[in-house]
Amino acid sequence: MRRQHVAACFLGFACAAGHAACDTGLAERMHTKLHPRRALDHERAVCEPWRGFPGRYIVVLPMPEAGGTPDTTRFDLDVLVVQQADNGNTERAKIVSRLLDEGALTEDAIRIAEIRVDTARYTLAPDARAFGLRVLYQGSSRTSPYARETLTLYLPQGQKLAKVLDQLEMTLEHGEWDTNCTGVFEATRGALSVMRATSNGLADLTLRRTRSGSRATLQGDECITQERPATFNATVLHYDGTIYRIPKRAARD
Template identity: 85%
Template sequence: MHAKLHPKRALDHERAVCEPWRGSPGRFIVVLPLPQSGGDHDTTRFDLDVLVVQQADNGNTERAKIVSRLLDEGALTEDASHIAEIRLDTARYTLAPDARAFGLRVIYQGSSRTSPYARETLTLYLPQGQKLAKVLEELEMTLERGEWDANCTGNFDTTRGTLSVMRAASNGLADLTLRRTRSGSRNLLQGEECITQERPATFSSIVLRFDGTLYRMPKRAARD
């Protein structure tokens, strides 16, 4: 499909996606990461061609039909944080009786041994006829980071989130609840032994509402 749609552009084969859409018989979700040319030597920007494809009855991939599509220009940026994986999320994001979205999770990883860093983001796409609408953009679901001396002493923090669909709705689409758990630990050297001290976990809950274009994080929550 890449050869037909983008014959003159390179494809990042390692991170491309083509998987069945669970609950939608015969439909596949295809994600084509297309590196942009030029730009900063240390930074790579990617366009994402995201497609919902209907497989032909006889399974002939040459006759597969594009049902919905979005060419998302500059969707991802890779700099000091490496894009380790692009993964499909087909949980039942039913945002309205006739509106079911799917997600893309992008996993970023840092390269520093003494400042470990990793995060995972979630973007939701909603088919609207032949168009594919991006209704949630790179919501941070996991963040792991720390600072240590590469021997023992250091601090580490982890934030993990889960997203659920609510009954209430705004501007035609269901509200979303983001629940986050934050935890941390401190490593200390006591004699010749490395001791880990866990900090109590904290919990928070945030409601995201659709504004007619996107689900947006409340300003106070975004600052936190």
């Protein structure tokens, strides 16, 4: 058995990543209304219903900044919570909350593969429910596969959206191999949960991470994989009144 298939699908979420499309045209209408003179990255634009809020949608408009270099592109994100009219007429959709997040994302040798909405129940207080944006990054090197996923949380506060968690790394998968068999692979995967304890009015968050790895070697005509024992750790994130601070140890793990 050769290693090609294993390496191709080692980056699990990259294999399963889908195309985020705004089938209703709501995102395009919002872009035309708000930014008629700016380009929209249609491939990565997002428009999804916010589960639990009838008629309410989360719209994300990624717009490349002017003046970038050939190797690097920075994106502004206009993040909107939009309420559809009762009759479904998107022309009458109303912006409920909004944040123009300037320079939010950077794409270089590691490309942005997908932006998607995470509408898990991030209930941070009885009257405060956040939603997440997950950004999937993917490398292009066959010999050094790389993929990464980050999570940012946005909390509606009246007409404004507050970014209360900024690009927390949830998944990191990378490795090096000879495209035949021999190689080393590592993966770190995280899960975020809401706690009962609070800090400065919002619930504490627990980040649990699992780290695993493997080494493949060619023994005769057979490719042998040895799995490394998984390790686990947990970190509590506290809200400081503005944002959830990510401890340096959690940022490194």
